[in-house]
Amino acid sequence: MAVGQGRRIILLAGPTASGKSALAVRWAQACGGVVVNADSMQVYSDLRVLTARPDPEEERRTPHMLYGHVDGAKPYSVALWLDDVRRLLAGTDPRPLIFVGGTGLYLQALIEGLSEVPPIDEAVREHWRGQSALRSAADLHGELARRDTAAAERIRASDTQRILRALEVVESTGRSLLEWQSEVSPALVQAGERFLLIPERYDIRVSIAERFRTMISAGGLDEVLILLQRGLDPSLPVMRAIGVAPLAAHLEGQLRLDEAVERAITDSRQYAKRQTTWMRNRFADWQPAPRFFENAV
Incomplete structure (x- = not known):
């Protein structure tokens, strides 16, 4: 029940x-x-x-x-x-x-x-987080293909998060992530x-743009600044939230604010499209x- x-x-x-x-x-x-x-x-x-x-x-x-x-x-x-x-x-x-x-x-x-994937050994998790900062997604995908061919065939070569997950599972448990997912x-x-x-797609696109610009005036930039000041691992999920990367680039002097906002809006629209297709x-x-x-x- x-x-x-x-x-x-x-x-x-x-x-x-x-x-x-x-x-x-x-x-x-x-x-x-x-x-x-x-x-x-x-x-x-x-x-x-x-x-x-x-x-x-x-x-x-x-x-x-x-x-x-x-x-x-x-x-x-x-x-x-x-x-x-x-x-x-x-x-x-x-x-x-x-x-x-x-x-x-x-x-x-x-x-x-x-x-029910067993808990991952923390040393293994830390190792692969470190590797993600040193190696490209394509390189990590090649590593996965050598260790877990079946998982590599199912995961896009650009999907760093899922690649790292599959690598840490196979190293920590000795079994493919796909085997665990079958249970x-x-x-x-x-x-x-x-x-x-x-x-409608047009309505979502307009809503995303309006909402993100409102987020900036409501303190969104300050939230990213605080995250950067904490020095969190860039591979953590919170650091991959939509808007964090471009706004961080602005705060670090790499992008103008309007460029960061437009990039975040584009990322959000692309994400909404993927969500819609998946759902x-x-x-x-x-x-x-x-x-x-x-x-x-």
Whole structure:
């Protein structure tokens, strides 16, 4: 039996800047529910503005969970998120839960389960993080091809994060990441109402540009400055959040602010396109999110 069975659970997925967070809040207010984060970057306390995390007033008006509870120095993962969700579902709070986010892997793992990869030896993880600073993605991919041919065939030569993950798994466990992924844990949520919110492409493009420029005026640049001052490992997930790299380049004198902003907007639009494609393929049977909230309650 899934942990949260018997409780009303709503899943709401959509690309960045699609308006899903605002819809989730209205939903929670209407049904007396709690908004639960399913976004891999909104978990970090360091990036409220640049990840469009709910502000303190929004959190005061509507209950939110799993937002901003992780320090940027810690590498968070889908497995850790599922652990947090498991504890949440095991509680006695009967309120409906509205899971909302753009990290499709989180929502997929919630309803389909996740492969149980053992904890990675910290020395192995540190070794490959160090290698990522010294070697190109193509070089690391070649290393993976020598150690784990099957995984290398499935991972793009430019996808440094997944390459490093596959390398650390095969070195730490002696088994391919693909072997571990074939052994899946039970899903935490087996029922629930599932909705997909994907506006027109033009609307998302406009929303992304407007939102990012607002983020700059709201303190987004200051957030990146603080991250740089902390001297965090550039391979950490928080340092790869959209907008961090170009804004860091501006702060280091490599880009004008307008160039950094345009680069971040472009990166965000490309990410939204990838999210949309992935969600339409993986969540093809989810219902379209209602255009009018009154029809959704």
